[in-house]
Amino acid sequence: MSAPARPHTGRDAASAPFRDVPFIARDIDIERRDDGSIVLRNRLALQVEVPHIPALLHTRSQTLPERAWLAQRRGPAGAWEHLRYGDAQRQVDGVTQALLQLDRAGAPVMVLSGNSIEHGVLAIAAMQARMPLVAITPAYALLSQDHARLKSMADLLRPAVIFVQSARQFEPALRALRTLAGPPATVVCATDPVPGLSDVLWHDWTRTPPGPAVAASVARITPDTVAKYLFTSGSTGTPKAVTMTQRVLTHALAMHSQLWTRSPSPDDCATLDWMPWSHVAGGNTVFHSVLRDGGTLYIDDGKPAPKLFDETLRNLREISPLRFANVPIGYAMLADALEQDESLAHRFFAKLQTMAYAGARLPDEVYRRLQTLAVRHTGCRIPFVSGYGATETGPSALYVFWPTDRVGLCGLPHPGVEAKLVPLDDARYELRIRSAAVTPGYHQQPQATAAAFDDEGFFRMGDAASFVDPADPQEGLLFAGRVAEEFKLTSGTFVRVGALRVQLIDALAPWVADAVITGADRGHVGALLWPSLGPCRELVGNPTATLAEIAASPRYRDKLLQALRAHNTAHPGSSARIDRVLLLETPASMDHGEITDKGYVNQRVVLQRRSDAVARLYDDARHADVLHVTASPQPATDRTA
Structure with a gap:
């Protein structure tokens, strides 16, 4: 890790060097x-370094038995x-025996908590x-x-085990699942057992000899052994179980780890992360990478949402992380906090090598604020990766594995990945991906599986x-929108929602936290806006x-x-000109799916739930x-509910 050559101020932060991070070189065919x-x-x-994911824990339990693997506030x-790694292996083996x-054999283990x-x-x-x-x-x-969707998931997979942290907390869901036909699942809980509903206490399972x-059983694991199913709803909302074999997981881990020319020291590898293990980034990339690096994963019970982010700040x-990941709205909240707390900012940046974002484009204003803070406390800019x-x-x-001040990039292919670009118009391409880390398909849904791949096996x-630069593809790809989100105005003009949303948030920075674009089958483009609390309260x-x-x-x-008028002057065409906006007075709801549990705004759900606001x-x-x-x-009077 390089030391700053000289102090920098916010006024010349853009000229400060990036912190030295051992990225691989860009070399794309x-x-x-x-x-x-x-x-x-x-x-x-x-x-690929390991035959399967359990081998990672086995190795670390032998080489670093006293090091903490997982940590959580209790x-x-x-x-x-x-x-610790050594204790974890003993618990894992006991629970494996209980499962066997x-x-x-082969029946899933479902975790509701x-x-x-x-x-x-x-x-x-x-x-x-x-x-x-x-x-x-x-x-x-x-x-x-x-619990209709939960029951449909369980009916599709027929789990042998259902685990919950607290049986009392999940009692209604557990009772709903008991009504399903077929062999009953064994319910395991860590706390708060419910008589007649929870079958086993977790403590007893970990003590199984x-x-x-x-x-x-471990010796019989092959690359084709199904390791997990992760659910994705897709555009229809119908749950689909994405099949993930050990081949998928080990190749995905290798693809990610090879983006750096050297691995971090386990002594420095502290990760604080909230991203849910029910999603692929938290459950695969973060969880498996910590095991590979021999680091400690501090489970963050905070979330990038009002009243929940204080736990992350606590x-x-x-904890001074080596690498930090969040969604754009989380980084906006983090910038607000770091600007108000010098001690917190100093600790946050002390060891930090990279900041990663996902789910949506990071607004330029949020990027600028965080880099100003980074330079103030380290003398260097911190590479943002995505x-x-x-x-x-x-x-x-695809990944951004080089230092750049440009946000919103898709990046370039990982090692082992082929990205096919199919022309959509003069400047845009439809993205398709082929690699050993791509799912073999959706569980028991052959038609959906067939439709997901083209004739060469690329996933659509x-x-x-x-x-970024058509003359130099090594500069990477820019996200140009979700094709299915695009709509037409009544004039027949296409509106590219993804690109417009990014332009609008940048134009309204720092006053707007997020935006939802409106106008399908209407005469003009509009937007629903959430004010950004930190800067707006100061204003x-x-x-x-x-x-x-x-x-x-x-x-x-x-x-x-x-x-808004400055934006319209810069973008006078009807596909980008904003005719009107509505200021939302209630936060996006995670409970109702407006913010996913990955922390980004679901445009479709917001438009459905707030159809009265659109009207x-x-x-x-x-x-x-x-x-x-x-x-x-x-004037802001005579407010209509």
Whole structure:
């Protein structure tokens, strides 16, 4: 890690060097085909290090038995509880034996609760028993009234085991699953057992003496052994179980680890992460990388959401991460906190080598604020990296593995990845991916599997991309929108939602946290906007101002209208010109799916749940929460609910 050569101030932060990070060189093979398609391949040969994921824990339990693998706050005081690698292997073997004794070979192990030490042990034990792990987003169990989607998932997979952290907390969901036909699942809980509903206490399973069947089961793991299923809803909302074999997981891990020319020292490898293990980034990339590096994964019970992010900040006051990952809205909240707390900022940047973002483009203003802070505390800019992919690609297939001030890049292919670009128009291409880390398909859904791949075996991503510099493809690809999100105005003009949303958030920085684009089958483009709390509270002079109070502030509305009119001057065409916006007064709801548990805004769900707001936006009557960009601002009175 390089030391700063001289101090820098916020005024010349852009000239500060990037912190030295051992990225691989960009070396991409470019195949141009007669049909106009382009195939990009990383020339670095992929080297898979392990036969399967349980081998990672086995190695670390021998080489680093006393090092903490997992840590989580527990008890009334919230002290960190640690599980060491050596102890973890013993627990994993005991739970593996318990699973094998159920005599349900190949049947899945379903986890309804979130990230926990017990969940981590069970994940490896299920793989050793060759019983696919199925981590379910907890909201399906905790927020639903009829549990219809959860029951459809369980009906598809027929789990042998259902694990919950607290049986009492998940009692309604467990009772709903008991109504399904077929062999009943064994319910295992860590705490709060419910008589007649929870069958086994986790503590008892970890104390099961392992027999020779454990080693025999591990020896029978092959690259084609199904390691886990991860659910993705797709555009239809119908749950699909993405099959992940050991080949998929080990190749995805190798692809990610080979982006650096050397591995971090286990002594420096502390990871604080909240991303759910029911999703591919947290459950695969983060979870498996910590095992490979012999580091410690501090499970962050915070989230990038109001009232929940304080827990993340509490943890960051104790832990200086080597690499940090979050979603753009989380980074905006982090910037607010670091600008107000010098001590927290100093600790956060002390060891930091990279910051990763996913789920959406990082706004330029948030990037600038964080780099200003980085230079103030280290003398260097910190490289921001990002990956592009999907659950089906394990996760990222493209990555930004070089220092750059440009955000919104998809990157370039990992080692072992082929990216096919199929022309959509003069500048954009449809992205398709082929690699050993791509899923073999959806469980028991052959038609959906066939439709997901083209005739060459490339997975259809459904996204558009363009070259940063068409004359130099080594500069990488830019995300150019979700093809399915694009819509037409009544004039027939296409609106590219992904690109417009990015332009708009940048134009309105730092006053807007996120935006949802509207206008399908209407005459003009509009947007639903969430004010950015930190900068807006400072603007209105009220450190506790609510979204509603900010939206009603004449000073804020004037700032927003100025920025919107500047955007329209720069983008006068009807596909990008914003005619009107509505200021949302309630945060995006994670409970209702407006913010996914990965922390980014789901445009489709917001438009569905807030259809009344969209109708009000296009109403001929004037409403106080609607700003007409081409008209004079109206006073923030007579607010319509």
